[in-house]
Amino acid sequence: MKVYAINGSPRKNKNTATLLKKALDGVKQSVKDEEIETEIINLYDLKYTGCKSCFACKRIGGSSYGKCAIKDDINEVLERLSLSDGLIFGSPVYFGNISGQLRSFLERLLFPYIVYDNNYSSIAPKRMKTAFIYTMNVKEEVMKESGYLSTFNNMEFYLEKLFTKPVVMYSNDTYQFDDYSKYKVECFSEEEKAKTRQNQFPLDCQKAFELGKNLIK
Template identity: 85%
Template sequence: MKIYAINGSPRKNKNTATLLQKALDGVKQSVKDQEVETEIINLYDLKYTGCKSCFACKRLGGSSYGKCAIRDDLYEILEKLSQADGLIFGSPVYFGNISGQLQSFLERLFFPYLVYDSNYSSISPKRMQTAFIYTMNVTEEKMKEIGYLSTFNKVEFYLERLFAKPLVMYSNDTYQFDDYSKYKVECFSEEEKAEHRKIQFPLDCEKAFELGVNLIK
């Protein structure tokens, strides 16, 4: 069994990456009687673009039908992920959306599997389980008020159509800096952020772990 976590954050040891690792730990806990391989793929380590609309993945009889033909750092990654048993995506939220790096990745992952037939069906090699972890600076109330969820739902819609309905969790009101005094952030209280992190982030880590436990059932 192979489970991959896709880190859409430029940081490898902060909020998003930490929660992804907790989720992978949960997977290992839930399938401890089976051999399981887990790996975090850090997208910001890779050089690639979004979809280039070459349509090689749609060309009937073509060697790249059903898979992305672009030969960059994602080529072998996408091939590896095509045989995964589960994918856990994680992203910080920038301007109400997932990171641009993850968005470009999803274009490359999704489009080859989406068939231009009457049902827009999927030709994914495996109906793998999926999950999505969102981390963001805004509170849960503000997230709902601004309408973030409608944007997130678009990503989740395609995950369900192409693979499986994703498990979802949110980590809100995150602590962004090691030292707030070094940055122009008058709209936030460092004391309140620190107190919230002290109480809430351990709970978020537990939620991420449980997400991993429930991913493979």
Template identity: 70%
Template sequence: MKVYAINGSPRKNKNTATLLQKALDGVKDSVKDSEIETEIINLYDLNYTGCKSCFACKRLESKNYGKCAIKDDLQEVLEKVSQADGLIFGSPIYFSNITGQLQAFLERLLFPYLVYDKNHSSIAPKKMPTAFIYTMNVPQEFMEQLNYNLILNTLAAPIERIFTKPKVMYSNNTYQFDDYSKYKADAFSEEEKAAHRAKQFPLDCEKAYKIGTSLIQ
């Protein structure tokens, strides 16, 4: 068994990556299978683009039917995750949406599996369970006022169509800098941010862990 966490953040050891690792820890602790493997794939380590609309993945009787034909760093990753037993996506929110790196990855992952038939059916090799972890600077009340939920629920729709409906968690009002005094960031109170993190982030880690424990049923 293999479960991958797809890190759409440029940071490998901050909020998003930490929560993804907690989720993978939950997977490993919940599955009675000594052979289970987990891995975080850091998208910012890879050189690739989004979909180029070549439609090779839709061409009948082609070796690329149902597969992305672009040859770059993502080719091997897409092949690997196609056989996964679970996928957990993670991204910080930039301008009310996921990072460009993760958006490009999802285009390349999902579009080849979407069939242009009347049902828009899926030819994904597996109906694997999925989850999405979002981290963001804004508090929960701002997220709701700005309709982030609506935007991110729209994002979840193609994942549900291709694989399964993702489990979702949000980590709000995150601590962004190691030292706020070094940045122009007086819109925020470092003291309040630090207090919130000390109380809330351990709870978010528990939520991420529980997503992992419930991923593989």
């Protein structure tokens, strides 16, 4: 069995990556060690673009039918992921949405599996378990009142249609800088952020661990 965490943050050791690693620790604990392999994929290490609308994945009788035909750093990754047992996506929120890098990645992963028939049916080879972890500056109330959730819902809808309904978690009010005194920041209180970091983030880590632990059942 294999479960992947896909890190949509450019930072490999900050909020998103930390929660993804906790989730993979949870996955490891849920299944006997020798039966499960986990891997984190840092998207910002890879060179690729979003979908280029070549439609090779939809061409009748074409050699790339149902597959992405673009040859770059991710075409081999996409194949591996499609046969996995679980996919945990993680993204920092950028301008109220997932990061551009993750969005481009999802275009490439998902579009080849959508059939242009009347039901937009799926030809994904496997319905693996999925999860989504979002990290962001805004507090939970703002996230709920400002339309963030309906934006997130967009990609979650396609994940559910093609694979399975993602288990979702949010980490709010994240600590963004190593040293707030070095940056111009007036809209957030470092003191409040530090408190959230100390009191809430460990709970978020635990939640991510539980998410991973319950993913493969």
